[in-house]
């Protein structure tokens with residue numbers, strides 16, 4: 001039996017995000033003095049309760065940071081044509097620098113078509129094919145917020161990632177695939193695992209960096225983790241616990257904590273970073289669109 005060493009360091013995403021928010025606030029103040037107030041438009045179609053919570057948080061945080069916030073709440077019966085024409089208007093609105101259409105969309109709307117309709121220069125989610133392509137080519141693009149948040153947390157623990165084995169569990173377009181690109185850029189050896197992967201536990205045990213982004217509560221067990229590994233839990237699963245709503249990650253937190261070197265909690269890990277990165281992308285987009293040098297440091 002292996003001997004118990006020490007508990008994993010907790011990666012406090014909420015604290016890192018709070019630090020980012022205060023940097024972003026000063027950056028916005030600086031831009032406002034120079035006559036530029038970055039604006040973010042958030043579009044929500046339908047009334048999915050989880051989406052409403054996220055959207056409310058995004059709006060609250062953008063207002064706190066001093067951004068101009070535009071909020072469009074459309075009924076779930078909105079047609080694709082009407083949504084596309086709203087996007088058209090936001091694309092040409094001069095005071096809108098960032099456009100976010102909250103996903104998922106109702107099933108009668110083609111999300112890919114909507115994503116592709118957003119001006120790539122305003123695509124603060126980084127989901128437009130142009131930005132996906134640029135990310136894969138290694139160029140300057142608006143990078144999806146959750147993967148960006150994961151990278152900031154990982155690099156906060158360890159700045160040199162070259163040569164490390166990174167395993168990402170989950171191949172979504174919004175987390176797994178873009179994160180693979182970012183880790184490759186840092187010279188990690190990247191493996192993307194998914195539902196058809198054979199012997200997932202053994203694969204995970206080889207990971208120096210393990211990212212769980214599959215949406216399966218506590219799938220990743222403590223004995224799947226290499227001692228000392230950096231474990232990033234992107235999962236947000238809602239569960240009832242003693243009659244109360246509870247958020248559970250994709251990682252068995254207690255089991256992982258005894259083995260990992262560093263670990264993100266849920267909530268308070270990746271989630272708050274996602275929102276901070278959204279604001280950062282909005283400021284970035286505003287600066288690029290207006291040809292102003294960005295007051296936020298690049299990392």
Ligand SMILES: Nc1nc(=O)c2c([nH]1)NC[C@@H]1CN(c3ccc(C(=O)N[C@@H](CCC(=O)O)C(=O)O)cc3)C=[N+]21
Pocket residue numbers: 053054057100101102103104125145146236247266267268269270271272274275
């Ligand atoms: N176009 C689009 N862009 C997105 O970035 C996007 C989206 N659609 N659809 C849904 C997912 C999910 N997402 C989260 C953001 C913040 C938290 C967050 O702040 N979570 C808190 C807890 C919040 C709670 O209590 O629910 C935490 O983990 O500490 C979680 C999830 C962004 N998404």
